Amino acid sequence: MRLSEDRIVDLSYKIVGRILDDDLIYSDLDEDELIEFVKKIIINDLSIEDEIEAETKKIMSSYSRNIPEGSSEYKAMYMKTREDIAKRKNYVL
DSSP states (O other), rough: OOOOHHHHHHHHHHHHHHHTTTTTOOOOOOOOHHHHHHHHHHHHHHHHHHHHHHHHHHHHOOOOSSSOOOSHHHHHHHHHHHHHHOOOOOOOO
């Protein structure tokens, strides 16, 4: 996961604070429950991105022709593969 637990908690507090300050939602949940809800959403989203990255790397490593990592061709193929996987999972990168 690209974000630490502390960073996820911090982001959750900021998001919920902004939502409540601007009266963007009405909820029966208290602030701590909302923070936990947002935290779970962030973690789930990051997990999906991790799955996409892992699947992309697996596919890239399975190609019979070895493309040097870091080359422009590798980057283009990596991005295309990653986008295809995300699209298949109905996920927007």
